[in-house]
Amino acid sequence: MDSVENQVYVIIYSTLFLGGIMSTFVISMVFIHRQRQAQNRQKVDQIKSEHEKTLLNIENEIQQDTLTQIGRELHDNIGQLLSLAKLNFGSLKPEKHAEGKEILNQVIQEVRGLSKTLNLDWVESISLSEFIEQQLERINNTGFCETVLEADVELVDLPKDQKLVLIRVIQESLNNAIKHASPDKIGIKIYRDGLNRRIRIQDDGSGFDTSLQTNGSGMHNLKKRMDTIGGEFKLTSAVGEGTEIILTLPN
Structure with a gap:
């Protein structure tokens, strides 16, 4: 028991x-x-x-x-x-x-x-493609260099926050090319790569050594801004070979 x-x-x-x-x-x-x-x-x-x-x-x-x-x-x-x-x-x-x-x-x-x-009402009244066309036309009219726009995709109905960031990143990319690269030609292409929409900004200017860019550089700030809207910023450049920037838009 x-x-x-x-x-x-x-x-x-x-x-x-x-x-x-x-x-x-x-x-x-x-x-x-x-x-x-x-x-x-x-x-x-x-x-x-x-x-x-x-x-x-x-x-x-x-x-x-x-x-x-x-x-x-x-x-x-x-x-x-x-x-x-x-x-x-x-x-x-x-x-x-x-x-x-x-x-x-x-x-x-x-x-x-x-x-x-x-x-900033104009931001909502203009498409990103129209804005890019205006920017390139302004550069072309100054006689500074030749500009070319290729648009395989129409960028419409983008949210205002995305459009604001893209406008500023494109402006800064073009300003950097004008100030530092001394190009003969600047080209922008809007295209689709699979499911992604991309904007390529390319110049045939002096280029630069990307390894010398620091965390405090303007390019780093542009990357951070694309990150805030879920996009991507990729830069490729070499001395004497121009610069290519690819912006991937958020899906």
């Missing part, structure tokens, strides 16, 4: 012991799961904060560039038109007054066009 009771006690204690271990295990797993959830929430909040900060910086940069462009237009274009209108109105000939009125109408149209660029 004692033997049976002992066995019962052993079974009871074993069950309680195993139950305690299981309870401890379950509580530990719940605790670890909650910790991981908290860490994941923290990571998500950090990524979201970095994303919003990146977009704000990009908006500020684009607005600053826009103001610089407007200042240039006011000085070089509208200022000259107003001076010409003044000369015409100062004439005693009636036909000159008519020419002056036509010039003033042109000035009004120019000012209206500039006013539309004071905010």
Whole structure:
């Protein structure tokens, strides 16, 4: 009888012991799961904060560039038109007054066009392909170098945050080519590679040694910006062989 009771006690204690271990295990797993959830929430909040900060910086940069462009237009274009209108109105000939009125109408149209660029509404009203075409045309019109655009894919309906980042990355890539590469030709191709949409920015300029680029370089910042929207930035260059940048758009 004692033997049976002992066995019962052993079974009871074993069950309680195993139950305690299981309870401890379950509580530990719940605790670890909650910790991981908290860490994941923290990571998500950090990524979201970095994303919003990146977009704000990009908006500020684009607005600053826009103001610089407007200042240039006011000085070089509208200022000259107003001076010409003044000369015409100062004439005693009636036909000159008519020419002056036509010039003033042109000035009004120019000012209206500039006013539309004071905010970022134009980002939503223009496709990325149209923006690229405008940028290349502007470079081509200066006579600095030849530009070519190939578009096998139409980039439409991109979210505003993606379009903002892509616009700024493309602007900076073109500015770097103009400032540092002294190319004879800059080409941009928009194409599809499998499921991916890509933008290739290529110049035949001086190129550079990519191993000399540091973490604080502009190219590193462009890569980080593409990362924030789930895209990719890849640069290939060599001294004397030009530079190629491939932007992979987020799917």
